[in-house]
Amino acid sequence: MYLVVDPNVVISAVIKKGNISEIFSINSIIKKFDLIAPNFLVLEFGKNTRKIMEKTHFSEELMKEEVEFVFSQITFISDEEYKDKLAEAKEILKGHEKDIPYLALALAFNCKIFSGDKILKSLISDKVKTPKELLEEF
Amino acid sequence: MAKITIEIPDEIAFVKQKISTIEWSFLAMQILQDKIRNVARYNEILSKSKATEKDVEELSNEIKDAVWESHSKYIK
Numbered sequence: 001m002y003l004v005v006d007p008n009v010v011i012s013a014v015i016k017k018g019n020i021s022e023i024f025s026i027n028s029i030i031k032k033f034d035l036i037a038p039n040f041l042v043l044e045f046g047k048n049t050r051k052i053m054e055k056t057h058f059s060e061e062l063m064k065e066e067v068e069f070v071f072s073q074i075t076f077i078s079d080e081e082y083k084d085k086l087a088e089a090k091e092i093l094k095g096h097e098k099d100i101p102y103l104a105l106a107l108a109f110n111c112k113i114f115s116g117d118k119i120l121k122s123l124i125s126d127k128v129k130t131p132k133e134l135l136e137e138f
Numbered sequence: 139m140a141k142i143t144i145e146i147p148d149e150i151a152f153v154k155q156k157i158s159t160i161e162w163s164f165l166a167m168q169i170l171q172d173k174i175r176n177v178a179r180y181n182e183i184l185s186k187s188k189a190t191e192k193d194v195e196e197l198s199n200e201i202k203d204a205v206w207e208s209h210s211k212y213i214k
Contacts, residue, residue: 055188
């Protein structure tokens with residue numbers, strides 16, 4: 001089952017213990033969800049590596065291990081595969097434009113978004129799975 | 139004892155002939171142990187993190203902004 005992950009989920013999985021890290025832990029064993037994300041997310045994550053190391057106090061080695069564990073569970077999708085859905089996603093999300101790429105990807109793959117974003121959940125409740133909801137599905 | 143069924147595609151039937159049932163159990167156990175070891179290591183490292191919920195918000199907002207910036211050209 002495909003599921004789009006947003007930056008909040010990815011960052012949280014890499015740097016903080018909680019519901020999201022539990023989901024990545026279980027999913028790494030039973031592969032219940034096929035996690036997908038826009039390609040650009042990797043690029044932008046890479047630009048923030050130094051900052052992430054400062055916040056976590058991780059060494060380069062530890063950071064590499066965490067990133068590998070989390071990123072090995074995500075397939076990064078080229079914008080070519082969902083750019084046709086961007087206008088539709090914009091229409092649905094109205095002014096909340098920062099989440100357009102994730103909704104467009106979800107529309108293209110006919111799946112939901114795994115996100116802890118409360119605003120996004122309130123806007124498209126049926127399209128968003130919160131960490132708590134997802135944990136209950138295992 | 140729990141029984142695990144492993145399907146071997148016909149194309150690699152030769153593998154099945156060369157590996158005994160005991161070896162299959164051992165292999166399955168090793169793979170599962172590796173996965174569990176990886177999960178334990180991931181959680182062990184995470185428990186050392188000094189990052190807060192505020193850091194998660196701040197970093198993910200920055201990345202969200204930048205990712206959006208890369209896509210906005212398609213719908214402006």
